[in-house]
Amino acid sequence: MPAESPQMDEEYMRRALGLAAKGLGRTAPNPAVGAVVVSGGEVVGEGWHRRAGEAHAEVVALEAAGEKARGGTIYVTLEPCSHFGRTPPCTDAIVTAGLRRVVYACGDCDDRCAGRADAILTQAGLEVTPRVLEQEAVALNEAYIKHKRSGLPFVTLKMACSLDGKTVSVSAEERWVTGEAAREHVHRLRDRNDAVLVGIGTVLADDPQLTTRLPGGCGRDPLRVVADSAARTPPEAKVIGKAKAAPCLIAVSRRAPEERVAALREAGAEVVALGDCRVDLQALMATLGSRGVMGLLLEGGGSLAAAALQAGIVDKIVFFYAPRLFGGRATPTAVDGDCLPQPPVVDIRHIERVGQDLMVEGYLCSRD
Numbered sequence: 001m002p003a004e005s006p007q008m009d010e011e012y013m014r015r016a017l018g019l020a021a022k023g024l025g026r027t028a029p030n031p032a033v034g035a036v037v038v039s040g041g042e043v044v045g046e047g048w049h050r051r052a053g054e055a056h057a058e059v060v061a062l063e064a065a066g067e068k069a070r071g072g073t074i075y076v077t078l079e080p081c082s083h084f085g086r087t088p089p090c091t092d093a094i095v096t097a098g099l100r101r102v103v104y105a106c107g108d109c110d111d112r113c114a115g116r117a118d119a120i121l122t123q124a125g126l127e128v129t130p131r132v133l134e135q136e137a138v139a140l141n142e143a144y145i146k147h148k149r150s151g152l153p154f155v156t157l158k159m160a161c162s163l164d165g166k167t168v169s170v171s172a173e174e175r176w177v178t179g180e181a182a183r184e185h186v187h188r189l190r191d192r193n194d195a196v197l198v199g200i201g202t203v204l205a206d207d208p209q210l211t212t213r214l215p216g217g218c219g220r221d222p223l224r225v226v227a228d229s230a231a232r233t234p235p236e237a238k239v240i241g242k243a244k245a246a247p248c249l250i251a252v253s254r255r256a257p258e259e260r261v262a263a264l265r266e267a268g269a270e271v272v273a274l275g276d277c278r279v280d281l282q283a284l285m286a287t288l289g290s291r292g293v294m295g296l297l298l299e300g301g302g303s304l305a306a307a308a309l310q311a312g313i314v315d316k317i318v319f320f321y322a323p324r325l326f327g328g329r330a331t332p333t334a335v336d337g338d339c340l341p342q343p344p345v346v347d348i349r350h351i352e353r354v355g356q357d358l359m360v361e362g363y364l365c366s367r368d
Helices: 006-021 057-069 090-096 117-123 134-140 142-150 180-192 200-206 258-267 281-290 302-311
Strands: 034-039 042-048 073-078 101-106 127-129 154-162 195-199 223-227 248-252 270-273 295-298 316-322 346-354 357-364
Touching: 006 034, 006 042, 006 057, 006 073, 006 101, 006 134, 034 057, 042 057, 057 073, 057 090, 073 134, 090 117, 101 117, 101 134, 117 127, 134 142, 142 154, 154 180, 154 302, 180 295, 180 316, 180 346, 180 357, 195 200, 195 302, 200 223, 200 302, 223 281, 258 270, 281 302, 295 302
Parallel strands: 073 101, 101 127, 154 295, 154 316, 195 223, 195 295, 223 248, 248 270
Antiparallel strands: 034 042, 034 073, 316 357, 346 357
């Protein structure tokens, strides 16, 4: 296969996307970016952006390549930045490195540099090829893109239920609905999101830690958030856990008793009042977005899921269906409570078997 064919461009860009994914959940408020430097048909340098304030992916890859980068091609998952922020412009580093060609996947929505890299690099004599695996790159940074455009987190609603939509069996004797493989996948979702949100019902029923537990202990704990209108979270709840590095934020309403709020703060939780009688989920999203939370995983029960859908804060769903039938008229369902006045339509994009369970991913369609 000839060098730098469209097929090779896609192959190297997939490698760069894989590198970029390593930064998910760690780079806020920056995007997750990967870069691969190729010269003479061989990879001579690669890297990814690890966290805000550290070197961008292009710089890491170029430093790894050294002089081998001259005359080569760099593959980047996002349009190279062309502005001074915490670090110098990546376009400067690319020009200085003596590269011949730049291939990137999607444009940046940051107004400080959007659409400027092409002109800068072309004027410097480099060949620029944009939009290689663009859709894949946009999906990778969907949280960054929404946050940059709206200031709000990208919300993924995750639910686990039986084939008939029940979240627990009638006997409620079994703790888990889905299998081990699905539960590990959920921990990977936590690892890739900046925050995880549950309702008070989940805290009282399960006393979850909401930490990330992956093989080898390589996971990263997200900010733990509880929607708790009346401040009923026990001060000794595991979600507060002072021993954990991840902080806990409890959103209450303004009717929450002051003594309970004080007890939660004394236990180590941050408490914010949002809403008069119930937690205002839209206000909670604005609060989290202002703090740099780009990706939020919503893991609550059916009541919180229904409230989140009603509030219009959900962008994506990830549902795990166990090959079981629970039945029961009074058994909680994945989206519990009253019928939604405007039932959302889901654009299903991916269906996959995860262990013994079925995972369905999709995006909520606009109600307009």
